[in-house]
Amino acid sequence: MNIVVLVKQVPDSGSERKLDPQDNTVARATADNVINEMDEYAIEEALTVKEAQGGEVTILTVGPDTATDAIRKALSMGADKAVHVSDPAIHGACAPQTSAIIAAALGQLDYDLVLCGAESTDGQVSVMPALLSERLGIPQLSGARKLTIEGGTAKIERQTDGGYWALEAPLPAVVSTWDTINEPRYPSFKGIMAAKKKPVQNLTLADLGIDPASVGLATATSKVVDFAGRPPKGEGVKVTDEGDGADKLVGYLAAQKIV
Amino acid sequence: MAEVLVLVELNPAAGGPRKTTLEALTAARALGEPSAVVIGAPGTAAGVKDALAEYGAGKVYVAESPEIEEYLVAPKAEVLAQLVASVSPAAVVIPSSPEGKEIAGRLAIKTGSGFLTDVTEIHPDGTATQVAFAGATIVHSQVTVGTPIYTLRGNSVTPEPAPAAGAEETVQVTISEAAKATRVVDRVVEQKSSRPELTEASIVVSGGRGVASAENFAVIEGLADSLGAAVGASRAAVDSGFYPHSFQVGQTGKTVSPQLYIAVGISGAIQHRAGMQTSKTIVAVNKDPEAPIFELADFGVVGDLNTVVPAATQQITARKA
Numbered sequence: 001m002n003i004v005v006l007v008k009q010v011p012d013s014g015s016e017r018k019l020d021p022q023d024n025t026v027a028r029a030t031a032d033n034v035i036n037e038m039d040e041y042a043i044e045e046a047l048t049v050k051e052a053q054g055g056e057v058t059i060l061t062v063g064p065d066t067a068t069d070a071i072r073k074a075l076s077m078g079a080d081k082a083v084h085v086s087d088p089a090i091h092g093a094c095a096p097q098t099s100a101i102i103a104a105a106l107g108q109l110d111y112d113l114v115l116c117g118a119e120s121t122d123g124q125v126s127v128m129p130a131l132l133s134e135r136l137g138i139p140q141l142s143g144a145r146k147l148t149i150e151g152g153t154a155k156i157e158r159q160t161d162g163g164y165w166a167l168e169a170p171l172p173a174v175v176s177t178w179d180t181i182n183e184p185r186y187p188s189f190k191g192i193m194a195a196k197k198k199p200v201q202n203l204t205l206a207d208l209g210i211d212p213a214s215v216g217l218a219t220a221t222s223k224v225v226d227f228a229g230r231p232p233k234g235e236g237v238k239v240t241d242e243g244d245g246a247d248k249l250v251g252y253l254a255a256q257k258i259v
Numbered sequence: 260m261a262e263v264l265v266l267v268e269l270n271p272a273a274g275g276p277r278k279t280t281l282e283a284l285t286a287a288r289a290l291g292e293p294s295a296v297v298i299g300a301p302g303t304a305a306g307v308k309d310a311l312a313e314y315g316a317g318k319v320y321v322a323e324s325p326e327i328e329e330y331l332v333a334p335k336a337e338v339l340a341q342l343v344a345s346v347s348p349a350a351v352v353i354p355s356s357p358e359g360k361e362i363a364g365r366l367a368i369k370t371g372s373g374f375l376t377d378v379t380e381i382h383p384d385g386t387a388t389q390v391a392f393a394g395a396t397i398v399h400s401q402v403t404v405g406t407p408i409y410t411l412r413g414n415s416v417t418p419e420p421a422p423a424a425g426a427e428e429t430v431q432v433t434i435s436e437a438a439k440a441t442r443v444v445d446r447v448v449e450q451k452s453s454r455p456e457l458t459e460a461s462i463v464v465s466g467g468r469g470v471a472s473a474e475n476f477a478v479i480e481g482l483a484d485s486l487g488a489a490v491g492a493s494r495a496a497v498d499s500g501f502y503p504h505s506f507q508v509g510q511t512g513k514t515v516s517p518q519l520y521i522a523v524g525i526s527g528a529i530q531h532r533a534g535m536q537t538s539k540t541i542v543a544v545n546k547d548p549e550a551p552i553f554e555l556a557d558f559g560v561v562g563d564l565n566t567v568v569p570a571a572t573q574q575i576t577a578r579k580a
């Protein structure tokens with residue numbers, strides 16, 4: 001079972017994140033960058049499938065050179081090797097363009113299963129499986145809280161409001177995972193040391209046969225026109241409960257005509 | 260006037276369109292005359308047509324086939340793409356559910372267009388407002404290629420009636436083999452709630468780690484029921500097993516934007532804010548006066564939730580009686 005896991009590097013969702021006023025793209029160079037937390041669940045799931053069924057786990061990342069940190073983290077968790085697509089022309093790419101780059105890179109790999117996170121915490125688009133399914137003509141099994149591989153079939157429980165949908169599709173397929181699917185392992189010291197020697201293949205757009213003019217900010221299918229910080233909220237009222245907290249709370253709701 | 264396709268999302272529990280559909284019909288009017296698109300099993304349109312007309316649908320395209328619900332997302336995207344090719348709409352507006360976003364993405368690839376997800380407002384010039392980075396940044400964006408596709412975040416627009424003809428047009432459905440790759444084997448409902456749906460509710464009461472146990476979530480449910488509200492939970496509360504994951508509010512849970520959000524025993528971590536920051540009014544109850552949730556709160560009570568909340572619930576119930 002050869003598995004490719006899509007891993008993105010994102011600005012830490014716990015730190016202050018910004019858009020770059022120069023070109024309205026995510027300010028990645030100055031950010032506190034980390035592996036997209038949601039992708040750790042996809043890596044964990046890939047390692048679990050590999051441990052049960054054998055095969056190889058390859059990390060695929062599209063992003064600037066700094067994304068090597070996220071790749072090393074994935075390798076230290078136990079993935080076997082990585083492919084890193086980096087090219088200055090990719091800067092400012094939109095989701096459909098990124099999906100074209102990922103699809104082209106997948107075209108050079110031998111895979112039975114593609115795993116990715118349910119969303120990237122910077123863009124929160126959540127559509128990569130749908131875009132890749134459309135481009136590659138392979139089935140989409142998105143939003144999994146459970147994955148089972150049986151012979152040539154992948155089955156998932158797609159998390160829904162108050163329950164799940166049982167889905168199945170033939171391999172190869174692209175599966176995205178929610179944070180309910182497993183508990184990602186921490187890299188061991190041994191894993192961290194081993195990761196330093198694992199192969200990372202660097203690819204450019206030319207290596208993938210993609211015209212640099214067809215991706216990136218200038219030709220993106222959508223763009224940010226302008227942006228602003230959220231206007232600060234007016235100072236709220238804060239009261240301390242001295243036996244009258246509930247009265248004051250209900251009084252406030254009444255003044256707002258809520259009760 | 261330009262035609263704008265609006266994909267109808269149904270409410271299988273209550274029957275009729277989901278509120279997000281009426282919001283999408285309302286938002287679409289900024290760009291032209293909405294045409295509702297119903298894609299589903301035979302008989303789906305009959306129960307929703309009147310509501311669609313009432314909220315501005317000049318036309319109702321009806322694409323019904325028993326096969327549509329048997330497969331995930333792809334058949335709907337295919338039907339919608341065929342419709343885009345035949346009517347050349349000015350734009351497509353889709354309610355922003357997980358399925359809605361995936362349909363938008365597939366449609367974008369099929370039609371060579373750009374798409375914007377989770378927009379909170381669509382402007383007459385075609386630009387849209389989005390909220391980025393846990394609500395900290397307001398972005399104004401634009402599709403620059405093809406037919407603009409938007410997914411509209413729930414509760415960002417107030418549905419307004421605007422009666423229109425609602426003329427029905429039948430759409431022939433042909434689903435390719437490629438779109439039948441992912442089979443929906445079963446749809447399982449695990450929790451049935453009598454409370455309003457989290458993303459649609461006008462009031463949400465959420466509990467966090469401070470609630471301290473699953474049993475004690477009764478305190479949160481009590482307040483919610485006195486207000487006719489939905490119940491939410493922080494990730495810490497969900498991870499501790501106090502409340503099911505489908506009620507999680509935040510970056511990796513639901514995004515809610517109610518009239519009133521009451522955070523109880525929640526510290527207000529940035530990832531929690533991501534899911535509730537755009538609520539109109541925010542109330543917090545927390546025993547720690549330094550809790551960051553108070554920075555957001557319009558009204559905050561520093562106190563123990565176990566005394567403040569039950570007392571407030573009692574008073575609200577008494578007022579309503």
Ligand SMILES: Cc1cc2nc3c(=O)[nH]c(=O)nc-3n(C[C@H](O)[C@H](O)[C@H](O)COP(=O)(O)OP(=O)(O)OC[C@H]3O[C@@H](n4cnc5c(N)ncnc54)[C@H](O)[C@@H]3O)c2cc1C
Pocket residue numbers: 013037038121466467468469470492493494495496507508509510511512513523524525526527528529530531534544545546547550562563564565
């Ligand atoms: C990638 C990522 C995604 C995440 N996604 C989400 C998400 O979707 N949603 C989410 O919520 N979090 C999310 N988190 C987690 C987030 O960072 C916080 O850990 C979480 O929100 C904390 O939940 P909490 O406020 O309930 O718990 P805590 O931070 O532990 O706060 C509990 C609060 O309860 C108060 N309290 C305790 N006892 C009482 C009492 N008796 N009366 C009154 N107050 C009391 C305390 O003073 C404290 O402020 C995410 C984190 C990451 C890294």
Ligand SMILES: Nc1ncnc2c1ncn2[C@@H]1O[C@H](COP(=O)(O)O)[C@@H](O)[C@H]1O
Pocket residue numbers: 006007008036038039042060061062063098115116117118119120121123124125126127128129
């Ligand atoms: N540039 C990228 N490189 C590798 N994987 C990506 C990239 N962008 C998105 N993904 C994958 O797609 C998932 C969903 O991302 P998104 O659709 O952007 O929310 C992420 O969790 C990643 O696994």
